[in-house]
Amino acid sequence: MRITIEAWRQENHDAAGRFETYVVEDATPEMSLLEVLDRLNDQLVARDVDPVAFDSDCREGVCGACGIVVDGRPHGPVPNTPSCRQHLRHFPDATHLRLEPMRAGAFPVVRDLVVDRSALDRVIEAGGHVAVDAGQAGDADATLIPHDRSETALDYAACIGCGACIAACPNGAAHLFAGAKLLHLAALEHGKQERGRRARAITGQMEQDFGPCSTYGECAEVCPADIDLNAVAAVNRESLRAGFRRKPD
């Protein structure tokens, strides 16, 4: 199977980028997008050409490192699937691929297809965690949590922080990402104790780097964790709740 690849090449953040065209002659439909890039890079290294830089770690949809834009769509043509799980056999036309980094003002290009997503880390540092000193760990079953609430927490904890929602958004908004953190932690007993402080910290930090939400909904279309638009609504809801509380939490 012969694939023509237009890949974004950019030496560093300050350099001008451009597309370069390569051909992989021996791809197979079973290959994932990253395996095609591996094959391309083998060819480039054999020709003494710099390989195309891209990120990956788990290659099984868990870590969120691998996101690239394929033919204008974050992660690729298969809906709600990370780049490492996009297989050529599911592409409408796998013979020609245009590969770019995740495009967003908050994600500067590091090199080729690699972007710096530390703006997401700053949101997590601001409030995407539980910071109360709760002493020693209690018995696992000492705090009973209703099944539907634990399911909700797990659904929103599934966010892998890939940044595709931001790259898909015309405004570069991070509401789906931030809302997933807020809903996940607000659903659990240990997360409730700093619910208001968390909402203020997360939204405040989010607004430093990311754009406003106009509820286009493109974010949920590409999210590999299937985070739904309730997360977007949660950003406003949790912020309002934090602002109107008589006794701040």
Ligand code: FES
């Ligand atoms: S490499 Fe980990 S999610 Fe794709």
